[in-house]
Amino acid sequence: MKQTILRRDFIRTTTIAGIGAAVLNNLPRSFGRSVLQNEMRVGIIGLDTSHSVAFTKSLNTPGKAAELQGFKVVAAYPKGSNDIESSVKRIPGYIEDVKKLGVEIVGSEEELLKKVDVVLLETNDGRPHLEQALKVIKAKKPFFIDKPVAASLSDVISIYESAKRNNVPIFSSSSLRYMESVQDVVKGKAGAVLGADTFSPATLEKTHPDLFWYGIHGVEILFSVMGTGCSEVRRVHTNNTDIVIGTWKDGRVGTFRGTRTGTHDYGGTAYGEKGNITLGPFKGYDNLLVQILEFFKTGKAPVVPEETLEIYAFMEAADESKRKSGATVSIESVIQKATKR
Incomplete structure (x- = not known):
């Protein structure tokens, strides 16, 4: 199914399947090897969801399972939704929860991106995801983007197109x-x-x-x-x-x-x-987290982009x-x- 996609500074013809194939086929060949040499520094954007705390506990608690070894959440930018009450009210408590697990709280996404190797984009509100994702993509950081990918199908397509153009690995899935x-x-x-x-x-x-x-x-x-x-x-x-x-x-x-x-x-x-x-x-x-970590190691998403795009189109x-x-x-x-x- 071919469509003409207009995004800011380019017009090109593509297919949903083509978006997925290009993301997977254009990853840097050295990515998997380089990230396995040392413990990977994980950054979290958004402390307005319980997922952020759950992932941090699994990765930063001593004696964690073998499949979770080699990764640690080192920094978090807490800002999430501006106006969804169920999200906003969680942030102060979740900040304290992750600080107890050794996570540094930073003042901006840009500051966080300088301190980490990979990103968990966890903001519960899908509306800012496009803007947030573009910053992560510009910094060339592989990232998992939690549900919803965005608050519109148009933004979902834009995020995946941008990741493809810049050869940045991206993965999204419900647990x-x-x-x-x-x-x-x-x-x-x-x-x-x-x-x-x-x-x-x-x-x-x-x-x-x-x-x-x-x-x-x-x-x-x-x-x-x-x-x-x-x-x-x-x-x-x-x-x-x-x-x-x-x-x-x-x-x-x-x-x-x-x-x-x-x-x-x-x-x-x-x-x-x-x-x-x-x-x-x-x-x-934890089953999802294991998949995320394998994605960070290899740069290959276990759910191909065309499937995620079809889910949101559905x-x-x-x-x-x-x-x-x-x-x-x-x-x-x-x-x-x-x-x-």
Whole structure:
């Protein structure tokens, strides 16, 4: 699906798949070797999410697991959201939490980038992510960008395009992708996946597109087991639940159910040729952290950019379907619209 992407000082024709391939194929060959020589200094941007504290505890606590060795969080820039209360009120407490773990608090992103080798971009608010990511990319620091990648599909595309142009490794994923049961499906224990149903909370945040804020978790589970290739999306609403129905190019159907009330449960079912696998439960962040550290070692993202871009296009198409009273919306149409902004 080709689109013309206009971004500030350049116009070029590309494909979603091309974005991903270019990022992976143009990494510096010496990257993996150089970062393995010494303990890598990890910097965190954003102390307004529990992820920042969880990652720091795992990396900075003595006696950590072997797969977490060789990395330490050394600095953090705490500023996160300006106006999301649930994020802003966390910052003072999280500053104290990471300081107790030996982390230096710095006054700017630029100061942080001078002190670290790699970056965890953790700001809970996706709106400043483009500006923050561009600073990291300019500094040539490989980075993990936590959910949501951005607060618009257009910004998501811009971040990945900029990383590609500058040969900077980038990786994003929900921790739900690395639940053991989901990875069982990825490894083929259910055989070829014929379809899947997933669910997660989908709490609303007025500053973000509907599913970008929290529905991303269940959508990421869906794409983890179904793979890429969704062509169209339809969304329906019933009883405090939004259901998004995706049709893949090969005819398979995958659904995401976003719950608006109740407990924070995550899971679903993958339907395979060898049988069905129940997805869940979520047990913590360390499985994702292991993947992030391997990414920092190699410069190769375990989730290719085209899959991440399709996930956000899926959520944008779900919003567009809602605006159109449940009409079917193509993935290609929302990507084309986002690239014209």
